[in-house]
Amino acid sequence: MQSYEERLTAPRSWWVIAALIGVACALMLLPLGTLPMLGGLIGGAALAAVGVSGYGSARIRVVGGALIAGDAKIPATALGEAQVLDADAALAWRTHKADARAFMLLRGYIRTAVRVEITDPQDPTPYAYLSTREPERLVAALAAVRG
Structure with missing residues (x-):
């Protein structure tokens, strides 16, 4: 893993x-x-x-079968597809494409991001937007934890 x-x-x-x-x-x-x-x-x-x-102390971690982003802890069973967002796509998803119900760990000084669908039917959050300097590595770690 x-x-x-x-x-x-x-x-x-x-x-x-x-x-x-x-x-x-x-x-x-x-x-x-x-x-x-x-x-x-x-x-x-x-x-x-x-x-x-x-x-600047916010952290993103994928450990123990869960995504931990800031104060949020999302089990791997509630994670859907993860999408790498380049600078232009990240800007779009944090502005005109953004959903007010989404969880956003947003840092404006980081241009790239990852958008992770939340599939838990009990959770009204449609996705998590995570600013990250290494989006490909984060998506690979999420894919590995989801199995």
Whole structure:
């Protein structure tokens, strides 16, 4: 059985922006003195870094006969066909083709995705849209777990 794991980490440019937020906070507090300025630098950068880290901590895993994507755990028996989405198809499925009932683990900085049908009759979710940097590997892992 093939397993799969991916963390949807934020791009490096977001970390630069987090540092710049710290600099902006420091500049806002500069008129109050050196100590408040340092507090603004450290506090602003730390809060921005927590936000970037939290947003980039989402994971997709295929283990133990299930797809685990973010907070969702979908057993292999409820998974249908998985489709690789290139950049254009991924854009279409997250905009005008999107279904409001779908589960979406969407990260705008990742251009490719996988669309997995949900076949459980008890679940109103028609499909799961998963942003992924390695769509072919994810589809292969899903095919292996479905048997």
